[in-house]
Amino acid sequence: MSMMDRLQARPRVVALDGDDTLWHNETMFVTSHERFRALLLRHVDLPPERIDAWLLDTERRNLKTYGYGxxxxxxxxxxxxIEATGGRIPAGDIAELLRFGRAMLDHPVELIGGAEQAIEALxxxxxxxxxxxxxDLFDQESKIARSGLAERFDRIEILSEKDTHAYRRLLARHGVAPEEFVMxxxxxxxxxxxxxxxxxxxCYVPYHLTWAHEQVGDPGGIPFLTLRSLRELPDVLRRLPGADCPGSGPPPSLRS
Structure with missing residues (x-):
């Protein structure tokens, strides 16, 4: 089915992502990553890119155990x-890394421009x-609550993974067909x-920063729409046959 074929009916459900779609998130990870690199360079003589790759490999390996967050x-x-220093990292520096994490958990939730307007239009x-x-359930619940957006959604779902199997289970659980669903x-x-x-x-709404694990190569022939801003989403839906979602702005680009 081509992308344009999918645009021939009014959707039943419109779903929005949270991190880096509705509120800024990756910026604080980048900041903490840079502080981690600087801390570790006090103890090891390694190229910065080697430290970055080491941390990314560790994160990917730990996803099955700790999940995202x-x-x-x-x-x-x-x-x-600990690995990079052969166990020589001082306890004080471990404590500093823990403080990085606490600062991230306490970081204010800052909404992305246009997010509230798009939600209200929908x-x-x-x-x-x-x-x-x-x-992480606790972290996501906290950010959603602090965002002030929770009451504007009909349903909130926090998943441990977002892949085809997870979306299929989610839609089946609520009796929604894929062709009725917009993400x-x-x-x-x-x-x-x-x-x-x-x-x-x-609908792809790019953010200026993307975690390396979330980056993909050429998606091949998989079709999707690219929006310059979430503000364009109501206009995309308004132009579907049978739909009346208000909106404005230039038409999105089709990537198929």
């Missing part, structure tokens, strides 16, 4: 520091609106390609 990131920093149009995010988010790996592969309408 700040806590897994902090534990991966600690593990990498709500006014009567679209069933879901928030579908992934990561918008900043991650090709988690928000876009899995939904498109299932037959839903996937």
């Amino acid at each position: 700040i806590k897994g990131f902090v534990l991966s920093m600690v593990e990498t520091a 709500r006014q149009a009567g679209c069933e609106l879901w928030l579908v995010t992934k990561g 918008a988010g900043n991650s090709l790996r988690s928000d876009v390609l899995p939904v498109s592969e299932l037959g839903g309408l996937a």
